[in-house]
Structure formats: structure tokens, C-alpha cells
Amino acid sequence: MSLLDVIGPVMVGPSSSHTAGACRLALLARHALGAEPRRARFTLHGSFAKTARGHGTDLALVAGTLGAFPDDPLIPRALEEAAARGLDVDFATADLGDVHPNSVRAVLEGDDERVAVTGSSLGGGLVRVFEVDGFRIDFSGSHPTLLLRHLDTPGVIARVARVIADDDVNIATLVSARRKRGGDAMMSIEIDRPLTKPARDYLQHLRYVTWLRELPEVMQGPDAAPGDVDGTPAAAGAAS
Amino acid sequence: MTLADLAAAPGPASELVLAEEAATPVERARLLEGLRGRLREMRASIDRGLVSDAKSRTGMVGWNAKTLWNAEDALRAPLLQRVQAYAMAVNEENARMGRIVAAPTAGSAGTLPGALLGVADHLGLDEDRLLGPLALAGGIGQVISQSMFIAGSTGGCQAEIGSSAAMAAAAVTEAMGGDAAASVHAAAMALMNTIGLVCDPVGGYVEVPCVSRNAFYSVHAVASAQLALAGVTSPIPPDEVVLAMASVGRLLPPELRETGEGGIADTPTGRRIALEMAR
Numbered sequence: 431m432s433l434l435d436v437i438g439p440v441m442v443g444p445s446s447s448h449t450a451g452a453c454r455l456a457l458l459a460r461h462a463l464g465a466e467p468r469r470a471r472f473t474l475h476g477s478f479a480k481t482a483r484g485h486g487t488d489l490a491l492v493a494g495t496l497g498a499f500p501d502d503p504l505i506p507r508a509l510e511e512a513a514a515r516g517l518d519v520d521f522a523t524a525d526l527g528d529v530h531p532n533s534v535r536a537v538l539e540g541d542d543e544r545v546a547v548t549g550s551s552l553g554g555g556l557v558r559v560f561e562v563d564g565f566r567i568d569f570s571g572s573h574p575t576l577l578l579r580h581l582d583t584p585g586v587i588a589r590v591a592r593v594i595a596d597d598d599v600n601i602a603t604l605v606s607a608r609r610k611r612g613g614d615a616m617m618s619i620e621i622d623r624p625l626t627k628p629a630r631d632y633l634q635h636l637r638y639v640t641w642l643r644e645l646p647e648v649m650q651g652p653d654a655a656p657g658d659v660d661g662t663p664a665a666a667g668a669a670s
Numbered sequence: 671m672t673l674a675d676l677a678a679a680p681g682p683a684s685e686l687v688l689a690e691e692a693a694t695p696v697e698r699a700r701l702l703e704g705l706r707g708r709l710r711e712m713r714a715s716i717d718r719g720l721v722s723d724a725k726s727r728t729g730m731v732g733w734n735a736k737t738l739w740n741a742e743d744a745l746r747a748p749l750l751q752r753v754q755a756y757a758m759a760v761n762e763e764n765a766r767m768g769r770i771v772a773a774p775t776a777g778s779a780g781t782l783p784g785a786l787l788g789v790a791d792h793l794g795l796d797e798d799r800l801l802g803p804l805a806l807a808g809g810i811g812q813v814i815s816q817s818m819f820i821a822g823s824t825g826g827c828q829a830e831i832g833s834s835a836a837m838a839a840a841a842v843t844e845a846m847g848g849d850a851a852a853s854v855h856a857a858a859m860a861l862m863n864t865i866g867l868v869c870d871p872v873g874g875y876v877e878v879p880c881v882s883r884n885a886f887y888s889v890h891a892v893a894s895a896q897l898a899l900a901g902v903t904s905p906i907p908p909d910e911v912v913l914a915m916a917s918v919g920r921l922l923p924p925e926l927r928e929t930g931e932g933g934i935a936d937t938p939t940g941r942r943i944a945l946e947m948a949r
């Protein structure tokens with residue numbers, strides 16, 4: 431946990447885990463979708479399910495789906511904004527199993543795409559995504575992250591790692607998951623800086639890569655640029 | 671980094687925190703500017719909170735900071751009044767979905783600015799003198815987060831406000847010229863006397879007891895600094911105090927970890943408010 435994660439984030443209240451963390455999880459889901467979301471269904475687990483409204487978790491999830499960072503004054507009026515932008519939202523609660531008490535599954539749909547992202551808000555605004563489209567991967571949003579869906583053939587991981595290395599980019603973590611041997615698989619790769627476009631295009635066009643997304647780092651966001659105080663007024667008034 | 675490492679630092683404990691986080695002078699300058707930005711955001715949330723009486727989402731809080739700030743100082747204790755008003759100002763901003771700095775969480779966001787900026791304004795300390803202490807506060811939080819998740823839902827309120835009070839106690843001690851050992855022991859004493867604090871927000875809203883709790887624990891942090899500056903130390907090594915808190919966190923039943931089902935939340939009135947709000 432970096433120093434400015436402990437003394438931070440700068441955020442719209444009321445809860446770092448239920449508001450800021452929820453916003454970041456939804457923001458990651460939006461980038462995993464890679465298109466403008468038209469429908470969003472959130473399934474809340476544990477403490478998220480019990481206290482979602484009280485902590486503005488619902489508002490934060492919708493705001494993140496709309497592309498907002500945790501300090502965005504849009505958060506308190508996210509539901510109105512979603513309606514204005516033609517985003518359908520829907521909330522449910524369920525037991526997602528033996529996972530962190532603050533967990534949520536976000537299923538986002540665009541015009542042609544659909545993605546299911548499940549993650550937890552760990553406290554202080556830190557998050558962890560542990561499942562995408564049924565694959566058990568793992569990333570934290572604190573690095574740019576590649577999500578790759580591919581066929582499980584020998585040498586894929588080495589090949590992908592090679593492309594990243596040739597782009598002069600360090601890999602921080604790499605998690606790979608497959609449904610069955612030789613079947614469909616997914617990798618999450620946290621990298622130290624975003625890939626260049628040629629490298630990304632190259633990965634995208636590898637024969638066995640069927641789907642690729644590059645998610646931005648979401649921990650810093652617009653709020654944490656050093657010395658940043660832009661005098662943005664607080665989101666006005668109460669939410670309800 | 672452990673608390674023992676921090677306590678043994680030759681100069682101010684914050685120097686070790688800064689050195690761990692920033693390897694080069696450029697990184698250090700960026701980090702200090704980042705901290706300055708955080709300090710100014712804290713200040714801005716205090717300024718807004720002290721003059722606002724707009725109610726929170728539930729209507730349970732929203733006017734307490736302003737009320738205290740404008741009240742007659744009955745006890746002739748201006749530091750006490752200032753620290754408590756600042757702390758509540760931040761948490762009432764938080765409760766009305768205003769912009770705050772989580773430190774370490776949003777629910778506990780008032781404790782550190784209440785104590786640190788409250789003491790600074792009381793004594794006329796300038797901003798530059800607060801950057802090191804703020805870094806140390808972050809360093810204390812980093813060490814705690816190695817032993818437990820800093821969240822009411824996993825460790826109870828001791829993990830949130832207990833951590834913020836420990837961070838604030840260390841920061842105030844260093845700002846007042848306390849050495850590394852005194853600063854770390856201030857944190858340990860603050861933590862030791864917060865262990866067991868449960869998370870019991872009425873209706874699940876970060877309002878009651880959270881807003882007044884930040885006022886109380888910012889004073890707790892200042893009290894701990896006062897002991898440490900006088901040379902009082904924790905007989906239990908600070909790192910062991912952190913482990914004790916983590917183990918108590920694991921012992922807490924789910925009802926006392928942010929589910930809004932125990933403690934103050936589970937009073938007849940707390941339950942009634944929760945029901946009314948759910949409608």
C-alpha cells in the first residue's frame with residue numbers, strides 16, 4: 431500500500447471501501463467491456479448486500495460504470511446521469527461464496543459486448559478483481575492490466591511475455607486460468623506502463639488470442655496528480 | 671518496515687518513511703507535493719464542513735461541527751473545541767457525499783486532520799512543518815495494513831478509527847518535535863486503547879456513531895501525543911500491539927463488522943431508523 435493510498439484517496443464520501451472501492455471496481459468493469467455500457471447488473475454480496483444504499487455503493491457502482499473516478503462530483507447524482515445517458519441499471523443480492531465480505535459481480539453489456547467482472551473492495555479504497563467471465567484471474571487496478579482470452583496451446587504465455595518484454599515493459603504479475611486443458615483460457619497481466627499501440631495490435635492479432643483488453647491503472651486517477659488541488663467544489667448537498 | 675524500525679530511526683521517524691517510499695530526490699519532491707495536496711484537500715473539507723449545516727443522506731448528522739464551532743467554549747479548552755469541530759467537519763462532509771481525503775478510510779477521515787490541523791492551527795504551525803508528520807501518519811498506516819485489512823468490515827472500527835488515531839498520534843507527536851521513539855509509542859498507546867472498538871453504524875450509514883467517534887478519537891490521538899511527549903511509553907512493543915489488534919479483529923463476530931446488525935445499530939431506535947431509511 432503506497433503512502434498516498436493510505437493518506438487518500440481524495441474521494442466523494444461516505445465510505446472508502448463501499449464508495450471509492452465500488453467505484454473503482456465498476457470502472458475496471460467498464461474498461462473490461464471496452465465499449466459504452468447499455469445495461470449494468472450488479473450482484474452484491476455480504477456487507478455490500480447489507481449496507482449498499484447507506485454507503486452509496488449503488489451510486490458509486492453506477493458512477494464507475496459511467497467512467498467516473500472516486501473523486502468525481504458526479505457520484506451523488508449517478509442514477510440521474512445513467513438515465514440521461516441511456517444506461518439501464520439493476521441491483522440484486524446473492525451469496526457469491528467464500529469471498530471477501532465486500533464483493534460484487536458486475537455484468538455489463540454494450541451494443542455487442544458483454545463482460546462479467548467479480549471483485550472485492552479490500553478497505554481504504556483498494557480493490558481486487560478475481561474473476562472475469564468465469565475465469566479465476568487476479569489484478570488490483572494499481573497497474574495497467576492486460577486481459578487476454580486465448581486458446582490453451584503450448585507456448586502462449588512465453589509468446590505473450592516476449593511481446594511485452596520486446597516493448598520494454600515490465601510484468602508485475604501474471605495469472606493464467608483455463609477451463610480445461612486445451613480449451614479456452616484467460617490471462618491477467620499487470621504491467622508497469624501501458625503497452626505501445628503496435629505491441630497491443632500485435633498481441634491482438636496473435637492466432638490464438640481471441641479477445642484482448644488493456645485496462646488503465648485506476649488507483650491514482652485524476653485526483654492524485656502531485657500537488658493537485660483544483661478547487662473543485664464538493665458535490666453539492668445531500669444525495670437524497 | 672516495522673514499528674521497531676521506525677522507532678529506532680536516528681532523526682524524525684518520517685525520514686525513514688519517506689526514504690522507503692521515494693528512492694530519488696525527484697520522487698521525494700513529488701511525494702511531498704502529493705502530501706501537500708492531501709493536506710490542502712483536508713483543509714478544504716474542514717473549511718466547508720465548519721460552515722455547513724446541510725443534513726446527511728439520512729438526516730442523522732450534518733450540523734454538529736458548525737454547532738460546536740459556533741458554541742461558547744464552555745470548558746475554556748479551545749484546543750479541544752477546535753480538534754473536535756475539525757474532525758466532525760470532515761466526517762459530516764463525508765456523510766453528505768462531499769469530497770474528503772480517506773485517512774486511512776472515509777469513515778475515519780476526520781481523526782487525522784482534526785488532530786493534526788487542529789493542533790497546528792491552535793499553535794500556529796505552518797504547512798511545511800506538517801508534511802513530515804503526514805508522511806509518518808501514512809507510514810504507521812502502512813505498517814498496520816501489513817497485519818490486517820484496514821476496513822470496518824474485516825477488523826471492526828478499531829481497524830479504521832483505531833488506525834487513524836494511531837496515525838494521528840504519531841503525526842502530532844512528530845509535529846511537536848517528538849523523536850522517532852516518542853512518535854511510534856504515541857501511535858502504540860493510541861492503538862492499545864482503541865482495541866476492541868466495534869463497527870456498528872446505524873442502518874449501515876457512516877454517520878452514527880462515526881461522526882462523533884472521529885471527534886472523540888482525534889482527542890484520543892492528541893492525548894496520546896501529550897503522554898508520549900512527556901516521555902510515557904508503551905510497555906508492550908508497538909508491533910505487538912498491532913498484532914493484538916489484528917487478532918481481536920479476527921475474533922469479532924460479523925454483527926460487529928459494518929453489517930449494521932450489532933451494537934448501536936442494533937438498538938430499538940437504530941433499527942427503526944434503518945427500517946425507515948430502507949423505505
Ligand code: SF4
Pocket residue numbers: 777778821822823826827828830831868869870871875876877879880883928
Ligand atoms: S463505526 Fe464502522 S463505518 Fe463507522 S467509522 Fe467505525 S469502522 Fe467506519
